Amino acid sequence: MFKMYSKIKVFTGVFIFLALATFPFWNKVFIVSKTNYEMPDANIKPALAFARENGFSGCIEDRAFMRAKHMKLLNHWRNEVVRENKKTYINSKGEHFNKSLTGTCLKCHSNKEEFCDSCHTSAGVKPYCFDCHITGIQNTNQLNSKAEAIHEIK
């Protein structure tokens, strides 16, 4: 049987190591036990009235594509519209769309809490889209306060 040296220091160090390494497992129990992680609801349906009125079959691209790559698409749109004045998007089905977050996307995905925030909060993403694109405004008071806030920033 071997002797162990500096027992107190070694055990303290090992304890700290184990505590840190297993943090993802125990944090739920000791810190945030009240809020269990819930998957964002994948079955929320967008209001399709706008799409139907304009004769579109549905969303611009399919669900898997939109889920994974919508930010790349929006970024691409912004650059094309602002820098190259190309304002029409032709999707894989050959349908023509106006490249606009507020004017196209948010017409069907009108509820920002459900369609944007639920996943963004879950993944810890804070997109700066909504710094300018105003959404979810119920009445003129809210609109005015938001406009004032933006004015102050500028």
Added chain:
Amino acid sequence: MKILFALITVLILSLAAFTGVEYLHMEYVFGIVIPYAAFIIFIAGFTAKIFYWAKSPVPFNITTTAGQQKSLKWIKSDHFENPSGSFGVIGRMFMEIFFFRSLFRNTKAGLVKSSKSESFKPGYASDKSLWLGGLMFHWSFLYILIRHLRFFLYPIPSAIVTLEKFDSMFQIGLPIFYLTDAILLLSVTFLFLRRVFIPQVKYISLIADFIPLFLILAIAFSGIMMRYVSRVDVIGVKELVMSLTSFSPALPEKVSSVFYVHFFLVSSLFMYFPFSKLMHMGGVFFSPTRNMTGDSRRIRHVNPWNYSVKVHSYEEYEDEFREAMKGAGLPLDKE
């Protein structure tokens, strides 16, 4: 040859995960079984190694000293270069662990042009590139590790959101490009090229030096591919991770194979960790040249493996032979 072997090892690992998930549909193995196994191996292996090291005695006081030892009051001593107490030792260890202070003094031998004549003389020059490369690599790796907690925690602490915001402050592209990704890639590439282009360093490099480099490079590369190029369903990834950490593993609907490659390479790194040079994470605390106090002139360091020697002092000797010594007329200490 060594480089090729390490490269092929990492390529095989990546391909194994890719084909396993893409064609053989072994998501359960690569997403649940291997990550759990890797975590257990990492925890158990790391702890076992620490206890194994803690059993090794330190026979001598071998503190490295590079400054004046504490002696007389009017001689200024150097707390960190020659620590005389635990304050100095803790300070020195802190600076070693967080800022790699000893690497700051790294030198390289070479022909140095003398200032007076045109001739070259062999000499030593300061070489801070290893210090800088190592520092950039370790800090960005730590930053990335902490940033990944966004997949493990809910609600996500604001500190992690702030870290992420700081990392993406230049708002390049969408998803926003992380600066630490670039720093990590650059520094690991530098640390690799260093082993290739400096002949002496290349000579002493082993396969075990190249494997972690390639593994980390592959992890970074797959992560960057996943985030900026091929994209994965991030919510699916979070669902998997949260199910793993709550001990109710469940596979998400459809997550791209690139994620499983990334996940498997990280698992490999964790499994490899306790058996490799990566254990310097724990080992740095066990460096006797750094963690001992430079007090060898004041306190006797007893070698712990000394066995107890049976001694026979002169006093006892005199007691034993007193009469005989008296008879022979020999001088005695005690009458």
